[in-house]
Amino acid sequence: MLRQVEGSRAVADAVARCRPAVVAAYPISPQTHIVEGLSDLVTTGDLAPCEYLMVESEFGALSACIGASAAGARTYTATSSQGLLFMAEALPNASGLGLPIVMTVANRALGAPINIWNDHSDALSQRDAGWLQLFASSNQEAVDLHLQAFALAERLSVPVMVCMDGFVLTHAMEEIDVPEQDAVDAFLPAFAPRQWLDPDDPVTIGAMVGPGQFTEVKYLMARRQQAALADIAEVAAEFESTFGRESGGLVRPYRIDDAEVVLVAMGSALGTAADVVDALREEGIAAGVLGITCYRPWPHEAVREALRGIPRAIVVNRAIAVGSGSILGQDVRLTASPGTEVHDVVMGLGGRPVTRAGLRQLVLDVLHGRLPRGALHYVDLDETVAADEIAREAEVTVP
């Protein structure tokens, strides 16, 4: 049933209907409303049985999730920004041990300077941690991705991050359908762990692996991640046939078939980009959007196929790799056929909104050759401010 509800609340309801046995989380903006919602549902008994663990930090939260998951419990946590970095030590443990933990990342910038607003720096900083990373384009998709995330995690024995734009989605009130309990139960059967810690039947999970086998273990992990691409597409197809709407999957193309230029992006900017594309098409400009829903594993074939024959792609990066360039843009450049000219731009860092006007101007600038090729371009940079600061720094002499 559609309800007009805040994104965070809808995600909390959806997670609760997935019946996690353990939730451990530490509050941090903009994720807090999600775990507050779950805390309420545990308090009222609407989510039962569930152990809601009050922990002292994000590190504690993920560590508790690792323990609970290894003991065979369906386990959930959520975080943002530096909270995710505080989990960083434990993130590869969760994936290395093959624990099907689901985590919401309410995407937020990384400090310093401290900034509570949205970009993708937090999740992309952990792209190599061995977790699946799925990006929601809307609150409806955020809800749907949580159902799919538990299904995928448990099918593949791998942890999954569901990434949703902080504030822009988490704090937006929109019409959202959270599937009813019986429908969720049918889609997501009770968790049947492959192995678990049981004092009566002891096993070791997480033994030390030396040089003799370490490469093989990592190779198998990487192979399993690649193989997950097929499952991600399959679970999205199952979801669509069950719930009647398209959510999740690998990539989301929009009007790209004859497109002369395609915007490539992740997250809440996709809806905005779709509106821009419709407006441009009315003016006779053949634009399209390629949404990346699954960022890890990287859907190389799907992206390559989608961009085949497209003359120009513009990658909208909502995070940068300082000292290197872009993050999403590098993946796209390594993927696209030589016939596609890839423009790599930075936009919407630290809560600066990705607007329709900004995206429209970007497309026009690329079409008219006004954007320098080959270099990472900061679309919404205030060049006056930057130039003043550069000049000031040049004047400072070090004694």
Add this chain to the structure above:
Amino acid sequence: MTLDVRIHGRGGQGVVTAAELLSLAAFDQGLHAQALPSFGSERTGAPVVSFCRIDDRPIRSHDPVDHPNLVVLQDPTLLRGGGVLDGLADDGVVVVNTSRTPAELAEAGLVLGPGQQMVTVPATELSWRLLGRPLPNTALLGAVAAVTGSVSLEAVHRAIRQRFASRPIDVITANLRLAEDAYAVVIQEQEQHHA
């Protein structure tokens, strides 16, 4: 039908709640709606902006409303900071919380284009009388209902009941009354204008 609303107020005036209530009311009427906060400094008294999109088609964009059809100004002292009327449609409407006359507001910087319209409602005054506190947002939503017609007073009332369900009954009643009184003030204003 598209109604893009931007609400300007100060931290503590219920700026974000106003956008949420308006989206609830629109949804209640079978329309699509989206309420977006613009989180700046969340300090009491600091300028705060929120947005509400209402449409008869599903809403996909998640960018801030930069070309509103309707601006709600919860505190006219914000005119000094500028930007309140930025991007307002040529036939746009500004609903202002004030006891001052349009002429006095023009003096304060509220200068509109030829096709733009101003509606004033003493929401803070009404709120002091009914709530005993300066919380102008529900009154202003009554005014918005009167101005736009796309969201009814009844829908605003249902939104207030839904959003404030856990609050004491006298708080709910006072807010319902605030919306109703402000609605009546604006309807009367408009009738005088057309008479």
